[in-house]
Amino acid sequence: MKGSKTFTDEDLKRLSSIFKILSEVSRLKILRCLMEGEKCVTEIINATGLMQANVSKQIKIMQEAGILQCRPAGLQRFYRIVDPSIVEICQTVCKSRN
Numbered sequence: 264m265k266g267s268k269t270f271t272d273e274d275l276k277r278l279s280s281i282f283k284i285l286s287e288v289s290r291l292k293i294l295r296c297l298m299e300g301e302k303c304v305t306e307i308i309n310a311t312g313l314m315q316a317n318v319s320k321q322i323k324i325m326q327e328a329g330i331l332q333c334r335p336a337g338l339q340r341f342y343r344i345v346d347p348s349i350v351e352i353c354q355t356v357c358k359s360r361n
Contacts, residue, residue, distance in 0.1 A: 281352065284328055289313055290321045291353070294330075298350055301334065301343040 270278070284290060292311040296302060302310070307318050322342055325331040332345040344350060 280328065281349070284325060284330065285349075285352065287321065289317055290325060293318065293321055293325070294344065294349060294353065297331070297342060297344050298353075301341045303339045303341050305339075307342070 289311070292313060293307055296307050296310040304315065304318055304322070307313075307322075308315055311318070313321075322331060322333075326333060326342075330344065330346045330349050331342050334341045334343070
C-alpha cells in the first residue's frame with residue numbers, strides 16, 4: 264500500500280482479502296503457531312488442536328492468498344509465513360485492544 268493516508272481501490276481490495284482471511288479463528292491459530300517458525304502439518308495439528316482436514320484446508324487458503332509458503336522435505340511439507348504484514352496486523356490489533 265502507499266505511504267499516504269488515502270487508499271486506492273486496489274488497496275481496499277487487498278485489505279478486504281486480508282481481513283477476510285484473518286476472520287477465521289482456525290487460520291489465526293495456525294498463524295500464531297507459525298509465528299514461532301516453520302512447521303510441518305503434524306506440528307501445527309499438535310500446537311493448535313485442530314483436525315488434520317481443517318488444517319490442510321486453511322493452509323491451502325492462506326497459500327493461495329500468498330500468506331504462507333510450503334517447503335517440501337522428503338515426505339513432509341513445512342509451512343512458513345511469507346507475508347510479514349500479516350504478523351504486523353495481528354500484533355497491532357492485539358496491542359490496540361490492551
